[in-house]
Amino acid sequence: MRNTLAFDGPVILGAGLAGLTAALSATTGAAKTALVLSPTPLASGCSSAWAQGGMAAALSGDDTPELHAADTIAAGAGLCDPEAVDLLTREGPQAVRDLAALGAPFDRKADDGFVLSLEAAHSAARVARVGGDGAGAAIMAAVIAAVRATPTIEVRENARARRLLQDATGRVVGVLADVDGALVEIRSPSVILATGGVGGLYAVTTTPAQVRGEGLGLAALAGAMIADPEFVQFHPTAIDIGRDPAPLATEALRGEGAILRNADGRAFMVDYHPSKELAPRDVVARALHAERTAGRGAFLDATQAVGAHFPHEFPAVFEACMSAGIDPRRQMIPVTPAVHYHMGGVATDLDGRASLPGLYAAGECASTGVQGANRLASNSLLEAAVFGARAGRAAAAEGATGGPPVSLEPLPDLPDAALQTLRQAMSRDAGVLREAAGLARLLTQVEALEAAYGSCPTVVAARLIVDGALARRESRGGHFRSDFPATGEAVRTFVTLESAGALRRRAA
Numbered sequence: 001m002r003n004t005l006a007f008d009g010p011v012i013l014g015a016g017l018a019g020l021t022a023a024l025s026a027t028t029g030a031a032k033t034a035l036v037l038s039p040t041p042l043a044s045g046c047s048s049a050w051a052q053g054g055m056a057a058a059l060s061g062d063d064t065p066e067l068h069a070a071d072t073i074a075a076g077a078g079l080c081d082p083e084a085v086d087l088l089t090r091e092g093p094q095a096v097r098d099l100a101a102l103g104a105p106f107d108r109k110a111d112d113g114f115v116l117s118l119e120a121a122h123s124a125a126r127v128a129r130v131g132g133d134g135a136g137a138a139i140m141a142a143v144i145a146a147v148r149a150t151p152t153i154e155v156r157e158n159a160r161a162r163r164l165l166q167d168a169t170g171r172v173v174g175v176l177a178d179v180d181g182a183l184v185e186i187r188s189p190s191v192i193l194a195t196g197g198v199g200g201l202y203a204v205t206t207t208p209a210q211v212r213g214e215g216l217g218l219a220a221l222a223g224a225m226i227a228d229p230e231f232v233q234f235h236p237t238a239i240d241i242g243r244d245p246a247p248l249a250t251e252a253l254r255g256e257g258a259i260l261r262n263a264d265g266r267a268f269m270v271d272y273h274p275s276k277e278l279a280p281r282d283v284v285a286r287a288l289h290a291e292r293t294a295g296r297g298a299f300l301d302a303t304q305a306v307g308a309h310f311p312h313e314f315p316a317v318f319e320a321c322m323s324a325g326i327d328p329r330r331q332m333i334p335v336t337p338a339v340h341y342h343m344g345g346v347a348t349d350l351d352g353r354a355s356l357p358g359l360y361a362a363g364e365c366a367s368t369g370v371q372g373a374n375r376l377a378s379n380s381l382l383e384a385a386v387f388g389a390r391a392g393r394a395a396a397a398e399g400a401t402g403g404p405p406v407s408l409e410p411l412p413d414l415p416d417a418a419l420q421t422l423r424q425a426m427s428r429d430a431g432v433l434r435e436a437a438g439l440a441r442l443l444t445q446v447e448a449l450e451a452a453y454g455s456c457p458t459v460v461a462a463r464l465i466v467d468g469a470l471a472r473r474e475s476r477g478g479h480f481r482s483d484f485p486a487t488g489e490a491v492r493t494f495v496t497l498e499s500a501g502a503l504r505r506r507a508a
């Protein structure tokens, strides 16, 4: 006999900034409860807590939401939804202030204004940071404390969704979850997916291993609309010290003047873009890829720009380097592109509503339209806070509970050895550079995994990325096809699991 639970408010899958912000807003001023399911203890296993850069928002007198929106849209390479971007950038400053009011200790000036840093492709210094490179961990600590102090939010750790429950009409009516090793049927009027991105589907990633497209796969298997799955962002400067996941060397280092050099010491970005180290992230990632593939190597030299200030200005990067025997005050840091963010995700409206009644998504697993083909640095925590709050409010207002679930069977899991094989294949064939033959080989591998292990959400997420990448015969933002290097018409991808294959076949 299975345990069953019923909630009158949303069940939230994932406990990063989007999930916990959704929980707080769902329960603020509402007589509802919210249940947060997290596969790992809070503050671990989510990308938010690892974020180094900070939160971008127009917080200074010489910046405006309109300028921030223009930069976001320029980075997004033609695929941003201007309405979503407008909302993000207008609500952004208040979202940062709200987090500060919860206790997030943003770096402050003597007059109490935010210390704001410049990052690549921003036309103004607008990134609010904490302790140099500790924004994610500090913001999450404040939000977790607020969640723990809210009696109407229940948090279950060691709890993983195994399928979305749907009634005969397709409405999402809850979730089947593995909680402490036992399957529990949880009924609720709404479910919010806040499961993060797809980094763990790749061999080289800056995100926690647990973040591997599960929310995307669960939603697609339930029949939800997915947007732009092919758009994966590669951060140019993961620290290349053989660790999985790879520690990040924040872009803020380049904002401070750190230089990218090859093994001969040559500052190579001059060959690739007039903005050099501050070029858009996809351009820098491809430049590093080219230098490394040509055997010249790639290093971040912060010895002059940061030097002796490293330990207190960038403590996380400093510690990661020192743990591998590299002293970044005196030595160059070996760097490599690594999967960092997924622009694609579950398609939502501006309140996080997915295409299936009762289903919501927020944060990296959602595609609200703000990130386009290439996310602007430090817009992800901002999106999680702004749209997490909106999704929480809208999901809490759902009244309908729907009918009984039609299937109660857990979806299959991909065994670890097969996952590791998939990760290698994704990095090789759906990485910084893509082309038809490699993607076709990857598709065959994905199909073999489906045949062997069934419809595992992780494999479904990989399939969506591959189908989207094969269908998009152009290069734009994070998606670069070496066989189709030109940029074509700016059209977003909207597919279901069923239609993704048809889109790919039509494009072939």
Ligand code: SIN
Binding pocket: 051, 052, 053, 054, 249, 250, 251, 252, 340, 376, 377, 378, 379, 380
């Ligand atoms: C970084 O600190 O370089 C990452 C910031 C981001 O991805 O937004």
